[in-house]
Amino acid sequence: MLFYELKFIIPFAFILLLYTQLQRKAQNYLILFAGYLFYGMWDWRFLSLLLITTALDYSAGYLIDLCKPGSNKRKLYLALSMAVNLGMLSYYKYMNFFAESLAHLLNVPIPANSFVANVILPAGISFYTFQSMSYVIDVYRGHIRAERNFVDFAAFVSYFPHLVAGPIQRADVLLAQITRDRELTLPGFFLGCRLFMFGLFKKLVVGDNVAKLVDPVFSNPQSFDSITLLVAAYAFSIQIYCDFSGYTDMARGVSKMMGINLTLNFNYPYFATSIRDFWTRWHISLSTWFRDYLYIPLGGNREGETRAIFNLFVTFLLSGLWHGAGWTYILWGAYHGTLVAIEHYCAKRRLGRWAQNMPVLLKMVITFHLVVFGWILFRVTSLAQFGMYLNGLFTWKTDWLQMLMQSKTWFDVFGVIASLAMGAITIKFLIYYLPLLGLDLLEWRAKGEVWEKSRGRVIQGVVYGILLFLIFMFGVSNAKQFIYFQF
Structure with missing residues (x-):
């Protein structure tokens, strides 16, 4: 299930309408219900794992908070939480990999009907286990107090906008908002819509269209020349950014409509000036x-x-x-x-x-x-x-070097380079990428504030209209699953 599918939009519209009419305590029950409803629609078979993580880490945090500082029991409860969470993650995510690697090393085949060959990765397990573990660790370190209300904690773990692909939230950010009254405002709702629409544009118009160029090249690289392989590498860089940051924008937008702020997960990563700087901007x-x-x-x-x-x-x-x-x-x-x-x-x-x-x-x-x-x-x-x-x-693989060597004038050299650069895959890539680059540069230069300036409402309206037009005209109808859903 994807954010822009009707099987999400229709239930969410009813949930949001009801949400606006409730007080905080009832809202949290609704958040919990929605979390399990949507996760069940993603993959109902693994609802039990989500519940196990929730119950385990609620209990671990509660018991750690009861113990005196320095008590060995605190370490025991922390170790139990870490062992179970990492054990579940290791089994479902890495069992196949380690078994296949060992079988390859020993030159022993894995039977098709063995339990190892049939392990399925539960949706979002890498994200919600890390989020839940961070809560227990923070309680152990004394950074936060344990949450006494089980419903509030369960709503924190299963909060559906970010459940299956992040951003990974800390308790002092998300749980703190869940346990206090939220202010629902019309400007906040429209800001959420803007985030959702921009994410939708990234995903459907740029990411999925660029994927059509990328997938054939990466699936059969030996069939393409070096220029095409180079452009495909650039294209995948844009695809994964638009796919993942697009999901994050939509998740933050849905959450903002509910009066809850999710942390920023991307900060113009391709404008980084070092690899270390890149990792302060990416995921x-x-x-x-x-x-x-x-x-x-x-x-x-x-x-x-x-x-x-x-x-x-x-x-x-x-x-x-x-x-x-x-x-x-x-x-x-x-x-x-x-x-x-x-x-x-x-x-x-x-x-x-x-x-x-x-x-x-x-x-x-x-x-x-x-x-x-x-x-x-x-x-x-x-x-x-x-x-x-x-x-x-x-x-x-092409004869472009020979063509360059045979060039007699700078005009001939320019012609060879232009013919290479303007190949079909390059043109398509630029068509989809340049609008995104323009929007990113606009926000980056304005330090992310361009969308919030009241004097720019007319410009905002024009940009939103263009985005909607592009989404309906060029958005991929049979959209691909988000890349980070597989993690």
């Missing part, structure tokens, strides 16, 4: 989760440079594994971990100081291309396919 809720609950507990940068580099690498390696059960995801995490470790090592040295003085635009271009290369590894389905993609990317 912010996940990167800050790993920072606060893994990197810092490992020691962060408090125990010397070598240990800090090790901690960074381990954090990104596990972040890659979080994204998917496959060697390509692990290597993608290792790739980013290596880049961040190099940046950390160079930061206080001559090379780092030289890099800091580079023009901002040049730093953006370099960072973007490093990220794009990583996305190739993220998108391919196997290491063998990654090898084929790189082989095609760096092996010039």
